[in-house]
Amino acid sequence: MTTDVAVIGAGPTGLALACELVRHGVRCVVIDENAAITPFSKALAVQARTLEIYEQLGIGRDAIERGAVARKARMLVGGRIRVELPLADVGQGESPYPFVLMLAQSENEELLYAYLQRNGHDVQWGTKLTALAQDASGVTATVTSATGEPSTIRAAYLVGCDGAKSVVRHALGLSFEGSTFGRLYYVADARVDWELPHDALHLFLAPDVFTAFFPMRGEHRYRLVGTFPDDATYEEGAVPYDVIAQQVEREAQMPLRISDVQWFSTYKVYARRVDRFAKGRCFVAGDAAHIHSPAGGQGMNTGIQDAYNLAWKLAWVLDGFADPRLLATYDEERLPNAARLLKTTDRIFALGAGSHWLLSRLRTTVLPEVAGALLRLARVRTAVFRLISQTGITYRRSSLSDHGADATFRVKAGDRMPYVVVDGRSLYDALGEPRFHLVTFTDERDGATAGDVEGELARQLDRAVVPLVPAVREAFGASTVFSVLLRPDNHLASIWSGPSSAPARRYLEALAGRAKETS
Secondary structure (H helix, E strand, O other): EEEEEEEEOOOOHHHHHHHHHHHOOOEEEEEOOOOOOOOOOOOOOOOOOHHHHHHHHHOOOHHHHEEEOEEEEOOOOOEEEEEEEEOOOOOOOOOOOOOOOOHHHHHHHHHHHHHHHHHHOOEEOOOOEEEEEOOOEEEEEEEEOOOOOOEEEEEEEEEOOOOOOOEEEEEHOEEEEEEEOOOEEEEEEEEEEEOOOOOEEEEEEOOEEEEEEEEOOOOEEEEEEEEEEOOOOOOOOOHHHHHHHHHHHHHHHOOOOEEEEEEEEEEEEEEEEEOOOEOOOEEEEEHHOOEEEOOOOOOOHHHHHHHHHHHHHHHHHHOOOHHHHHHHHHHHHHHHHHHHHHHHHHHHHHHHHOHHHHHHHHHHHHHHHHHHHEEEEEEHHHHHHHHHHHHOOOOOOOOOOOOOOOOOOOOOOOOOOOOOOOEEEHHHOOOOOOOOOEEEEOOOEEEEOOOOOOOOHHHHEEEEEEEEOHHHHHHHOOOOOOEEEEOOOOOEEEEEEEEHHHHHHHHHHHHHHHHHHHH
């Protein structure tokens, strides 16, 4: 079997990558050793940046209808509410989706898999990668079906999206260094009957443990996440549920009843990442590249972001629009993000679950009051939302970011395109095509024209002209006509004053020119 890209693993990352490749018109083969998508809820939080990606696939609204928006967060100590934090619109003005959506991993996979099938593709379930070899022209993957029958897949490129125990990562010899938190954690999906309303994330804080209840779709349905005390002697994966239930009921310090448990697990938390995201024609993404604490609900979303970053680059190289050296920017951009993510989630997790006496004291006395005060400040809300939602990820230091003319702008090359509403519509509504976008913001009184892009570039580039309304001026820090070149993942490649399309032409010709030079 021959294809452009072989995707190993059909979890959220692998399915998202396959969907993006299909959207870009790239041939791909997807295999997974499991029999079907996961039946378990697993990851739960869907962040705003992921919903923006889903919107381009046409599944954003379906995700929201299936999920539950966490509208509030309540912190409780000793069974009493200490503070209530509004979350429903914490990111207002930052994204079309200013909230965190609670939607089980299984349902995310269903949505992505359905998109794949609607577009004439499927997953080879029950198929395991047993070996891979690469040469100057491609990768050969040896796979075994559920019946034990071996076969080979020949691809130009291969991406390992096969989880924390990644066969691809091991085959490539990539390191996976990091640390392990000593405490044991549990997770369960169950019905909870109590006096608290089903409209909020409830976080119970105690000196030795913490317990969180995340609202899920369905009456009284919650995801329970918590820690065992330091002196607990349980082994990972060997704790009966009644032990978990007893601890939850004890630590909540309020009347409640847990029933109808649909899934539960115990685990230890690891914080590890690869030393690089690529080797030759092979790449790793998602849990195969980085694993970390569940703090902030970042895991599944980060894997989908990996896929979103890599897919358009593979498409452009395979189409001949860019030199293969473009693929080196996947590691260049996503490896620093993974490093920052591990540090951030470790710090958040230490505050929420650390057993040091000072952290315990801060968690139960200071944290509720400080969190309430800080989130009343607009600047703090914006900073927190950008961090958690992943809308604040920037590639300013990337070699793909042209800073030649962005000094006077508030938004720089490498940043995500700001969310701005013009004439009642989001700018994102016009940026759905999987191409580069040249957008000129102009006041008609300037008499400015957008200029034309002709020939082969017209096939690679989408053009738009947008009024220079006050919201645009504020978001970009610009007062006169200007233009931006957006990458297919809606991060700015370049920004400059004036309506000229010449900077965009030079940028794209540089990518295409390098491709022609090596052909």
